[in-house]
Amino acid sequence: MAIIEEVKNPVLEVHSLTVVYNKQPAIWNVDFTLPKGQIIGIMGPNGSGKSTLLKAIMGVVDANIGYVKVFDQEIEEVRRKVSYVPQRQSVDWDFPAQVKDVVAMGRFATRGILSRLNAEDKEIVQESLKKVGMEAFANRQIAQLSGGQQQRVFIARALAQRAELYLMDEPFAGVDASTEESIIELLNEMRNHGKTLIVVHHDLYTASDYFDWVVLLNTRLVASGPVAKVFTPEILAEAYGSRLTTLSKVADLLAERRFPMRHK
């Protein structure tokens, strides 16, 4: 019934991962492996532990039980190959900085503690901004950006890291439709270059268009597998409880062989 598909040579392995906040488990005994070179959606209802899962993988929060392996190694060994995009709302955008300063932070990831940026770094910053369509905004105050532009800046910062694996926390939350479209285009392009992208996402309607693989979470792991196998009415109901109208719609949609539909 529940589908948890294991993969060979996984890019990421999560074993018995449990994180407890305030005596409440945020994620409980989660086990899965993820394939390389795919766009992977982490989905589940509010408070199902999606963000916590990303933070635990990156070691931003400590796991109470369990461990994570990235590229078959401890995260500490491979941090330079992994890039994390936090939720846009988690920072103060009134910080006095320009767009290029924020993107440049991605370059310090690969540098020693005392280093300064060189010409190559600056070039990579410009290039990263170009990829998200923000090259004209390099000198803009970050306080002046719209939500969609803030998200692009965060993604540009991750691109500047030149990583192999990207973990993105809700990159589509509160962004306009054109930004969402250009972000997914960029993700596809990155996937086609062999990168792996793990994306926390909310919208069930777009999920089957966006993702190759889906991890369904509801504090516990509900399912992990190719999107077509995971998106069945039974499994979705298990993850989301009984909000059936939406779920049956999504299932219908899938039954119609991914009838293309855009929300908003």
Added chain:
Amino acid sequence: MDTGAIWIIATASLVAANAAILGSFLIMRKMTMLADAISHAVLPGIVIAYFISGSRASLPVSAGAAVSGILATFLIQTLTKKMKMQEDASIGLSFTFLFAIGVVLISYFGKDIDLDQDCVLYGEIAYVALDVWKINDVSIGPRQFWILVINLIIVVGFVYLFYQRLVLTTFDPAYAASLGISIVFWLYALMGGVSLTTVLSFEAVGAILVVGFFAGLPATAYLLSNNFKQMIFIAVGLGVVASILGYFLAAWVNGSVAGAMSVIVGIEFFVALAVSKLGKFRIQPNHEKVIKPTLGKT
């Protein structure tokens, strides 16, 4: 203007520069109240170090203060993060508690040591010039001045060398942690600097002016600047101006020098607020007028 006045202004300017640099990080971390807390919480450390060493020599006293400052930070962090208390309540509780311990210790040892709360809170900057350092009987200026020069070298060196780490952990701690940077380490490093600055400054200018500099100068600079480096320099500049104008205000009204400097810091803030609201200096966030990104697809 006599040399005494110059030494007083120079000493106050050094305090202002130290506080402005570190305070700029604090304000962006929304931790300015922590500087207030530390400036009071260092008292028990000072008293204990003073009592043990038997002198007002700067080194043991600074060490005592730095320890109690970091202890206060630890106490506040533990109450907030681990015990889930509200941050303002944790700060209010911790610093009054530690300061009160210091007050009790002073009154207990009162007859034996030459130290009082008034000195800690208000300082005695008017007397700075009287306590001079002499090398081979040649005066090289006030002791306080040179101590603060060393303090400034430490603060500037710390911020210059580790600027990227400090900015990254300030702006986006989750991202910094994802890069393997210890948020806790940099927090305590910063708070160690705040403790050091507070204690090296308090004897000259008192805790009140130190807090005024820590909070007021960066808050004013924030209103006037576009990037963080610029903000730090503006904050330092405002501090020097406040020291000069404050001295003359005090001379004019024949009143407290530290008090007058604090008043100038406040006036600077309200002037900057008026200026920035008129939109002349800092470009205000305006989400309506933002240019849309250029995209092939739209």
